[in-house]
Amino acid sequence: MNILVIIGNYYPYPSSTANCITPLLLSLQEEGHIVSILTNTPQNTKIPYRMIVNGVEINGIPDRYAYYINKIENFIQSHPKYIKNRVFQNILKSPFYLRYQIPAIIERLPSGFIKDNLYKFMGMNKISAFHLMITISHPFVSQLIGLEIKKRMVDLKWIIYELDPYAFNFYLEDSKRKKYENQESRVMKYSNLIIGTPELIRLYKGNIFSKYRKKMHFLQYSVQDYRKLYQLNEKINHNVVGEFFIAYAGKFYKEIRDPMPALKIFEKLSLNFYCLLFTNYQDNEFLSFIDRNHTKFVIQEHSTHIDTISTMIKADVLFSVGNTVELQVPAKIFEYMGLGKPLIHFSKIKDDPAKKYLENYPFALIINEFEGSILEKVEKIENFFKTMKNKEMSYDEVVEFLPDFDERNVKENFLSIINKA
Template identity: 25%
Template sequence: MKVVFVVDAYFPRYAAVEKCAKNLVDVLLREGHEVTVIAKRYWDSPVNLTDDLPEDVLFVSTSLSKMRAQVDCHLAEASCCFGWRLADRACALVNYFGTLAGRSCAHWDLVEAYRKAIEELGFVPDQLVPCSSPFEGVIACVEYSKQHPEVKLTPVIFDQFADSGTLCKTRFTRELKRKANIAVEREALEASNLVLNVTWDEHVRKYHPDCSGKLVHIEHPLLVRPKENLQSSDKRGDGRSLVIFAGSLSAGVRDPAVALDIFCELEDVAHLDMYVMGAGRDLVQPKSSEHPNAVSLLDAVPSSEMTSLLAKADCLLSIGNTRSDQKPSKVVEYMATGKPILHICSIADDPVRDDVSAYPLGCVINAGEDAVCARETVRAFLERTRGKQMAFDEVSALFHDEDPEIAVERLLNCGGAPPHSRDLL
């Protein structure tokens, strides 16, 4: 069967959604399917088709994304250059005003770029699997399937659209575009055979209750057996536990303040290495400067190096989101290592809380609890679990739904193509 995935970033960069997509692709390839991935081109994307992957990968661009790629390329070489930083902000403003100008939050130029790439594949896919974000990929697949109703459409929704705090950065934008965004979601649901999702159930029940029957719940398909030995050792040579956080941070979304306060008081038993990307580095820098013996701010590492990085840790730090309708995938990657996991909840209904609580080497701290109590809980946890590690098969037996093979089984279990209705945009 010929399966086409539509994603945002891909090789050599894999954000959370694309890591999930890549795991699904790998399972499909092992099962003998032909897989093509259509992704958005970034500054470090291959110029042409890459021979580094068994799947075919095509990259698309818009006028703005081409400009943004050039700016990012210069920033990678000279990140402190004021001119290129200003150009980066200018691109962000252009993108924001483009969102405001459109009927919905979707950008039609990106929709067209994806749709055209599917049209020019030279074959009609048996199944289209757009993975949000971006939702433009979902829209493009809906538009394509209107002309090819025999194609099975099975979006995999990891992120919100109408209720996205990332896409709609302000309440004004979210409310201004809500009606149109809901309409876009509606047609995507109507056009799809099945919709696999992680946290979209409640939203669909509220706004599209008659489409709830198409939803199939999955967990993040990131529980993959590591390819190398992940046994840690005393890398620092001082007897302290090495705790690692690797990912993105954002004020108001995923804030490290509580974690930093805890570890700044635990430098006698632990050192926290924070590999942070983007603007979130500014949230860590003051504490790392004031307490260098407790916290280190380090550059983010590419996905290809993540396993080796996590292998160094005695404990892995997870920081919860401030919204319950988006479930961070990082904790599943952490579980695959078998290492102890410390998770700090920002909200009472944190969607990761139960997973970490069920993990035998897990510890959950609530952001609002007494600081001294939280610190001593972490201290005891680090001392109790230092040097301990679960075998992958033990973790897999406990968290079966996070296995990519389970998600692929559900992905392929879809019926005939549904009828199409009105235009999306």
């Protein structure tokens, strides 16, 4: 069966979510299916837009609209406050709205990036004749691309995989919430099956989306055996200076996953440490903090997943920052647990969904940012560092504690759901 998968941030610098999804996609290939991936590609990358990786065809679409809007957002962040006025922001963005939005309205076509993906799919489908499409809400625009394809190819089977509470993020204004609910409902209506995290499926079965409950199936994230998956790069060396090596890999977001409380706690440690951050976060406060503390905190903006894993497996402790969204589990904790390394998780909210997954992992320390003094948190972390120095678990030891997340079991459940489409 020819299968098209639409997912964001998959290549060349995959997100933690993309990394957790990869074993599932490879399992389709192992079953004899032919898998093609459609993903966004950074506008200024030198990576080719079509490549074969692990036997899977990856097709990259440059998201020019997001690229230029992000550059404007970064410009706004780094200039005086009056530029942050919404009127000035809209003036700065207007050329790109005119370029991407207005023509789409006139032509009654999907706008910008969605239209580019639709045209790319049409070309790929002439060659591959897809039988099944899987769209993964990372981000939700993947579902909107899938919707446009499904409307034109009604016989194509469509599975949606929901990872983000798109219409139920707490920060949404009421007007946007209604719009997002309508979009998500249309996606569910046209789909053949719905896969989601346990948190989301429970939510959807009890709210306005309950009418689609017969289509719904929950699937856990998997904890992967990275030592088996990759031939790790032993030559990776970041000239670590310090008795303790701390590492983080992933994106930060000011409103959803702000790293500053965690970094300010690390700054107070009396231990001699070195902290490596694999991230491209451009917030001014963050960059100023790194600049002031450049002997202890170092940024690595772009790195392949193999090189990132090869580095992190040498760390003494990994750390993660929780989301402020109650129903969105940070996928990176599953990556971290797969490495069998000690893990510090900074929780931002009382109902942080990551906590229930970490409570059975014996090498985890959860720090609640919302309670207790900085000195108390510093003491807990220093004790954890000293206790966990040079400790790690094999993959088999990890899944003894986390059998539900064994990638072999998750793959089997995934394939069972796919066969129902």
